Amino acid sequence: MKILVINPNSTASMTDKIVASARQKASAGTTIIGASGINAPASIQGHYDEAMSVPGLLARLKQAEEEGIDGVVVACFDDPGIGACREVFSGPVLGICEAAVKAASMISTSFSVVTTLPRSVPVIEELIHGYGLSHRCRRVRSAAIPVLALEEPGSGAREKVRDEILRAVHEDNCEAVVLGCAGMADLTEWLTEETGIPVIDGVTVATRMVEALVGCGLKTSKIGAYALPIQD
Template sequence: MRIKVINPNTTQSMTDKIGACARAAARPGTEVIAVSPAMGPVSIESHYDEALATPGLLAEIAAGEAAGVDAYLIACFGDPGLKAARELARGPVLGIAEAAMHAASFIGSRFTVVTTLARTMGQAHHLAEAYGMARFCARVRACELPVLELEDPRSNARARIVDECRRALDEDGCDVLVLGCAGMADLCRSLSEELGVPVIDGVSAGVTLLESLVSLGLKTSKRGELAHPLPKPMTGLMQPFALGSGAR
């Protein structure tokens, strides 16, 4: 089985870390391909960033389809371009927020999301509502930590995340913590051991859920909303994204 993990930002060091975490979670025999798009923002911290990251993400989905990839994971907690990616892909596509929230609901009664910047908290709330997870989501918290500081060994990023996690456990009535950024994926196990509660990152959860879907022989339904996009001309910078008349 081949799973393509797409970090929608273009910071290669983060993609390398995400790929290592995904491979650590994968079963023997699962090939994990971790990539960043050839174009897009270096980090995703706004709706604007998400919009500009989506074309590069979709190009990676299209390349995966040509290469026979079985499933895809969108490794950004905003789950950008998720439905568009499902339209293009034959196999299943998951976003890490979707995967993490559902996994958290299986093992606890209430979860808190600990994310990076406060400006992204609204998106996490919107996703919890869209995925039917709002009743499980006790709170969304932010560390006021820019995404790229997670890649800086001189930053005190881990300490700030731990502090916010402790506040969540003390104040929110939660019994599970969800890490709200793919760049935090490498902290999951150590935080769980330190804090004494399940800590979920969507990269590991997403890979294992995709393995289950592929093992069950399940693919993205092409009836109705997630049917392959209709072929049509594109203009300007979008010309390379035009789908041919032979589209499925």
């Protein structure tokens, strides 16, 4: 099975980290193909960045369709362009926010999310409202760090994420924590150890869930909203 794990932004070091995480948790028979955004922002910090990353994402998915890729993970927690991706691709396409919050609600009765910048909080709240899981989400929190701080050793970013998780544990009455940025994927184990609460990374969960859908023979429904684009 071949799965494309695409980081919609153009920061190669972040893609490397994401792909490494996906590979570490993928099944034995799965090939993970990594990709970065083309003509995309260096990080996705809001709706504008998200919108600007989507055309490149879609171009890569159309190529993936031709390459015989079986499924796609869109590795940005804003789940950019998922509907459009599902139109251009036959196999399952999953965003890491959707995967992570659905997984969280399978192993806990409530969860909090810890993301990077405050401006991403309402974006994620709206996604979770759309996925129907607002009643299971205690709070979406921000560690108040730029996305790319996660790429810089010594920035203190990982400690800030840990501290925000600890605040979630003490204040939110939550049973699990979801990492609200693909760039945190490599921290999952360390954060779990440091905080004592199940910490869920969307990159690995989405990878394994796409495997699951492909393994069941499920493809994106082409009846209705996700049919192939008409004009293209």
